[in-house]
Amino acid sequence: MNGRPRLVLFDLDGTLIDSEIGITGSMTHALRALDVEPPPREVLRSWIGPPLHASFPQVLGADSERVDLAVQHYHERFDAIGWSEHVVYPGIVELLDELHARGDRLAVVTSKVVTQARRIVAHLPFGHRFDAVFGPTPETRSSTKAMLVAEALRTLDGDPSKTAMIGDRRYDIEGARANAVRAVGVLWGFGSTDELRKAGAHAIVTAPGELLAAL
Incomplete structure (x- = not known):
């Protein structure tokens, strides 16, 4: 330059x-709200950075409604406490x-x-x-x-x-x-x-x- x-x-x-704790904690919350076992910590860490709509399909598949619901659950926790973690x-x-x-x-x-x-x-x-x-x-x-x-x-x-x-x-x-x-x-x-x-x-x-x- x-x-x-x-x-x-x-x-x-x-x-x-x-922001690992706040983000992965909110991801875990979102998946468990859908009765889906979260992947290991190293996988959740790899999801930090990309958009959520690109990460959740890795465990939820191509079901856009479930992905949207997971994103909604994520934001519920993140907006409450995750943003400060x-x-x-x-x-x-x-x-x-x-x-x-x-x-x-x-x-x-x-x-x-x-x-x-x-x-x-x-x-x-x-x-x-x-x-x-x-x-x-x-x-x-x-x-x-x-x-x-x-x-x-x-x-x-x-x-x-x-x-x-x-x-x-x-x-x-x-x-x-x-x-x-x-x-x-x-x-x-x-x-x-x-x-x-x-x-x-x-x-x-x-x-x-x-x-x-x-x-």
Whole structure:
């Protein structure tokens, strides 16, 4: 990227916050409400990042009504308590302070329903650092990361050549590359080096302190 990015887009789960307990707990609740035994923890972890409508069919099959019901049960628990079950990754506060100090604009781009995401970000100690939060609406099933990154660029008048997308899953990387945005993968979340590399990450970092150099 020529010079520092003027716009830095962050994924939420697995990038800014460790939300495993709240998300997997809500997934477990949803499946048990349908009398379905939840898969092992490592499978549930792999579902963090993709849209719920893409994950639940792995155990519920192609029955769209049951998938919709599972998503409804998920949101019931998540809206009640799951949204608050997270911790901020070490080093994130300092990273955002540095980006803000050097004049970069910051936004969140997540597959989480936007109303939930905005609620979470508003309660984070650094939530005020973000100009906007982008995510699918409660009625939308098909908002891909590529679509959401495009929405962020359009809304914030971002120049793709001076924008970076930071995330822990291939969806973040693919969404960035689809919009000609620099794609930076992080390894403290729920993805892997292999997943991020295959998706085409321009850079992969192991700690927040390495991100400034990767941008």
